[in-house]
Amino acid sequence: ADTDYPDLDATADTGTEVKAPDTADPITSEPSLFPGPPGEDDPGVGAGGAGLTTPTGNAVVNLINLLVARGVLTQGDAAGLITQAEQEAVAAAHAGENASLAAADAAMAGDDDIVVTHIPDAVRSQLRVEIKEEVLEQAEEDRWADGINGKPKWLDRFDFFGDIRTRYDGTLFPEGNDTTGSFPDFNRINRGDPFDVAGYEFSPQLNVDEERHRFRLRLRFGADINLTEGLRGGFVDKGFTAGFRFASGSDNSPVSTNQTLGGEFNKYPIWLDRAFLKWEAGELDHIFGVTAGRFDNPFFQTSEIMFDNDLGFDGFAIRGRHNLRQNMIPFINAGVFPLYNTSFDFAYNQPDKYPSIDKWLYGAQFGLNLRKNTDIDTNWAFGLFEFDNVEGKLSDPYLPFTSKDQSNTDHTRPSYAQKGNTYRPIRDIIPDPLNNYGTTNQYQYFGLASKFQVLDYQGRIDINVFEPYQISFLGQYARNVAFDGEWIDSVAVNNRGPIDANGNIGQFEGGGDAWNLGIQFGKGEMRGRGDWNAGFGYRYVESDAVLDALADSDFGLGGTNMEGFTASFGYALSPEVFINFRWMSANEIAGPPLATDLIQFDINAKF
Numbered sequence: 001a002d003t004d005y006p007d008l009d010a011t012a013d014t015g016t017e018v019k020a021p022d023t024a025d026p027i028t029s030e031p032s033l034f035p036g037p038p039g040e041d042d043p044g045v046g047a048g049g050a051g052l053t054t055p056t057g058n059a060v061v062n063l064i065n066l067l068v069a070r071g072v073l074t075q076g077d078a079a080g081l082i083t084q085a086e087q088e089a090v091a092a093a094h095a096g097e098n099a100s101l102a103a104a105d106a107a108m109a110g111d112d113d114i115v116v117t118h119i120p121d122a123v124r125s126q127l128r129v130e131i132k133e134e135v136l137e138q139a140e141e142d143r144w145a146d147g148i149n150g151k152p153k154w155l156d157r158f159d160f161f162g163d164i165r166t167r168y169d170g171t172l173f174p175e176g177n178d179t180t181g182s183f184p185d186f187n188r189i190n191r192g193d194p195f196d197v198a199g200y201e202f203s204p205q206l207n208v209d210e211e212r213h214r215f216r217l218r219l220r221f222g223a224d225i226n227l228t229e230g231l232r233g234g235f236v237d238k239g240f241t242a243g244f245r246f247a248s249g250s251d252n253s254p255v256s257t258n259q260t261l262g263g264e265f266n267k268y269p270i271w272l273d274r275a276f277l278k279w280e281a282g283e284l285d286h287i288f289g290v291t292a293g294r295f296d297n298p299f300f301q302t303s304e305i306m307f308d309n310d311l312g313f314d315g316f317a318i319r320g321r322h323n324l325r326q327n328m329i330p331f332i333n334a335g336v337f338p339l340y341n342t343s344f345d346f347a348y349n350q351p352d353k354y355p356s357i358d359k360w361l362y363g364a365q366f367g368l369n370l371r372k373n374t375d376i377d378t379n380w381a382f383g384l385f386e387f388d389n390v391e392g393k394l395s396d397p398y399l400p401f402t403s404k405d406q407s408n409t410d411h412t413r414p415s416y417a418q419k420g421n422t423y424r425p426i427r428d429i430i431p432d433p434l435n436n437y438g439t440t441n442q443y444q445y446f447g448l449a450s451k452f453q454v455l456d457y458q459g460r461i462d463i464n465v466f467e468p469y470q471i472s473f474l475g476q477y478a479r480n481v482a483f484d485g486e487w488i489d490s491v492a493v494n495n496r497g498p499i500d501a502n503g504n505i506g507q508f509e510g511g512g513d514a515w516n517l518g519i520q521f522g523k524g525e526m527r528g529r530g531d532w533n534a535g536f537g538y539r540y541v542e543s544d545a546v547l548d549a550l551a552d553s554d555f556g557l558g559g560t561n562m563e564g565f566t567a568s569f570g571y572a573l574s575p576e577v578f579i580n581f582r583w584m585s586a587n588e589i590a591g592p593p594l595a596t597d598l599i600q601f602d603i604n605a606k607f
Contacts, residue, residue, distance in 0.1 A: 060085040162221035163606040167258070169214045170599040171557065177208045178592035184494065186446050187417040193403045194427070194443035206419060208594055216258040219248045222274060238280040238287075243295070247273035254416060255308035255553040274312055285323035292316045299333050299365050300381045302458045302474040303516040304552035305541050311550055313337050315361075321369070329369040333383075337361040339390065340415055347406040354408045360388040365456075375465050383456040387547060390414070392426040392447010399430045403443045413447045420541075420548040420560030422510050424449040424491040449492050450512070450544040451482035462524070474518040474537070480545050483512030488544070495543045495561065495590040509590035510561070511542030518566075526572040535568045543590050556586030556596045563589055577605045 064081050067073045073081075119127075185204040189195045195203055222245030247257040249271050259268050276293030291298065297307055298317040317335030324330060342356035367381030395407035407427045423446040431438035461473045489508035497506030522533025539555070540563040548559035556562040564586035572578040580602040588594035 058085060058089055060089075157226045159224045159226070160221075161223065161607070162219070163604060165218040165602055165604045167216040167218070167603075168599075168601045169216050169258075171212045171214075172597040172599070173209050173211060174595045174597065177594050179209050180592075181205060182592040183208055183419070183594065186419075186423050186494075187414070190413045190417070190445055191415070194400075194445050196403070196440075196442055197425075197444045198438070198440050198442035208596075215261045217248060217261055217268075218257050218259065219270075220257065220273065221246050238282070241278045241280070243274060243276055243278070244272070245274035246270050253553070254312065255310055255418070255550065255558070257310055285321060285329050288318070288320040290316075290318050298335055299363065299383060300331070300367055300379060300458065301476070302460050303476045303518065303537070303539065304555070305476060305514050305516050305539055306385075306454065306456060306478055306546045307550055308553050310553070327371040327373075329371075331367045331369065332365065333367075334364040335362075337363070339387070340411075342411055346411055347408075349404055349406065354406075354411075357389055357393070357409070357412055359390050360386075362386040362388065375463065377462040377464070379458075379460045381456075381458045383458075385452075385454040385456060387452035387454070390448055390547065391451045392424055392449065394426055395428050397428045397430050399432050399434065400427070400441065400443050401434065405443070407445075409447075410445055413445045414549060416549050418548045418551065418553065418559035419557070420543055420551075420562065422449040422488055422492045422495045422508070422543050423447065424488075424493060446493065448544075448547075449488045450480065450484070452480055452544070452547060453482035454546055455479050455481055469522055470520075470524040472520040472524075474516070474520070476514075476516045478514045478545055480512035483544050485510065485512070497591075510544050511590070512545050514541040514545035514560070515539070516541075522570075523572075526570060526578050527575055529572055529574050531572040531578075533570050536565065538565045539563065540589070554582075554598060554600070555584050556588075557598070561589050561591070562586040562596075576607060577603070579603050 061082050064073065064078050064085070068075065068078045181202060183206040185206050188204040197203075222243060225242040226239075227241055228239030247270070248259040248268060249257045250260050250268075252271060257271075257273065272294075274294055274296070276291055276295040278289060278291045278295075280287060280289035282288055292315070294312050294314050295317065297309075297311060297313060298319055299307070301307060313335065315335055315337035317333070317337075319331070319333050321329055321331035337360065338358065339361055340359035342358055345353065346356075347354055363383060363385045365381050365383035367379060370378045370380070389412070391412070393409045393412045395409040398405075398407055400407070409426050412426060425444050426447040427444050429435070429438065429442055429444070435441040456476070456478045458476045459474070463471045463473075485508060488510065492508050492510070495508060495510040497509050499506055516537060516539040518535060518537030520533060520535040523531040524533075525531075526533065541551070541560045543561040546560060548561075551560055552558065555566060556564065564584065566582060566584045568580065568582045570578055570580040580600075582598075582600045582602075584598040584600075586596045586598075
């Protein structure tokens with residue numbers, strides 16, 4: 001600061017007192033630059049508010065004193081400026097010393113010497129902090145610590161997720177259910193050795209009269225894997241992703257991941273539940289995707305009357321949606337899914353093999369999402385689902401000598417089923433003296449009596465005018481257009497009415513229609529403690545409207561040929577933990593009387 005202003009008086013550096021002249025300047029009548037000690041009539045101002053008694057060695061301070069003496073500055077303003085000037089003078093003095101040292105070092109240095117200029121401690125500390133931050137940022141960006149901290153770079157592509165659910169499951173059977181043997185367990189029959197319908201043993205039967213109380217567990221753990229990202233073709237390309245999920249389960253049922261506890265402390269199996277590759281292009285409401293492998297249900301649905309929520313689809317699917325204009329978004333979902341692939345060595349115990357009869361599901365769904373601001377959001381969908389070769393086929397006439405002799409249509413029976421669909425015998429056994437003309441050794445399997453080609457209509461209306469709560473109305477109607485009740489009546493072995501007074505078998509009572517109506521109220525998604533929702537629904541599902549193997553596994557203990565209601569309530573204990581209560585009451589539509597009540601209480605945790 002001293003270099004910015006020249007000395008105002010030659011004696012400024014002497015520190016001696018300079019008194020005012022005896023006679024004032026007749027022109028300016030200004031006080032002396034350095035007045036003497038203040039008296040009663042001259043208060044004066046010095047540094048820090050003291051009187052001006054002596055000049056200083058700082059020209060800026062002297063100038064400030066002069067301005068105070070002339071009344072340009074107040075004492076408070078002068079004190080602040082003088083403090084700042086003194087600090088700058090000290091810093092300049094240090095800088096001058098450093099410059100002198102640097103000049104001396106340079107003067108002594110030779111041509112090959114390296115001159116290092118002295119850096120103040122404060123500057124050194126600041127540089128140290130900045131260099132450290134820069135190194136750490138570069139290390140994080142380049143993953144220098146990979147392999148050292150135990151987290152390889154490829155793990156950044158994984159998004160892990162999972163959930164655990166514990167459940168109390170109480171199954172109650174009201175009085176009046178038929179217990180005379182009217183409910184064969186076709187799934188158990190078809191998955192084991194054929195049943196001898198002419199024998200003395202009772203066929204496997206479903207439980208319709210004894211209540212059961214089970215404690216069940218569900219564990220699911222998986223990951224979504226990001227494989228590529230980028231820009232292509234003028235729109236955002238989400239690129240390739242992959243995913244997998246493991247799940248618990250008492251067996252390999254396609255519609256349940258529940259593990260019933262109480263296995264004498266034995267360990268429980270874990271199943272591969274999902275594994276897929278996916279490619280997607282676009283963003284938000286303009287997107288197209290292709291998925292292959294085993295994946296979640298690709299179709300929009302409002303209930304489980306056709307597909308259980310746990311059902312995984314094997315095969316190939318496409319999904320797309322495009323915003324035609326504001327608040328109007330059409331969408332399409334379609335796919336090809338193998339349901340059953342003929343065993344490579346069928347029939348395994350014969351030298352000549354039988355032709356394949358593979359089963360497929362072809363599905364296509366067209367829908368429209370309509371919105372009115374954020375208050376009303378609706379979705380409507382129409383779909384056609386062709387189940388190819390799922391019906392049982394009568395075999396060529398043959399004579400089984402043992403239960404191991406296979407027919408050429410044994411593989412048309414369902415490999416998995418629940419209950420409700422209508423069945424027919426699929427072995428054309430020749431009456432022969434070896435089977436006492438059809439009265440012994442009648443080893444039989446059973447296949448589905450109906451073909452399945454399902455037209456499906458669904459709708460959902462979400463109303464958000466009661467924020468933070470949402471009210472939703474849901475509906476679904478499905479019709480099996482391939483259902484032929486007259487033909488099924490000629491072959492059906494179940495879903496019949498009572499035997500008449502003349503001993504004639506009852507008429508076939510099954511049907512091919514299904515519908516569901518529901519209402520939900522509360523939080524659309526439970527994300528915080530205290531969030532809740534409640535729901536009520538009523539369904540009517542005739543015997544052969546849909547495949548019982550793939551339908552809801554809980555209502556009426558799973559399958560079709562049932563009507564009744566479901567009431568539910570859920571409550572969030574935290575953002576990750578919530579409880580749920582459900583009561584389901586079902587009654588059979590066709591066939592002998594059967595009623596089932598199911599109570600479920602769940603504790604769910606997601607992570």
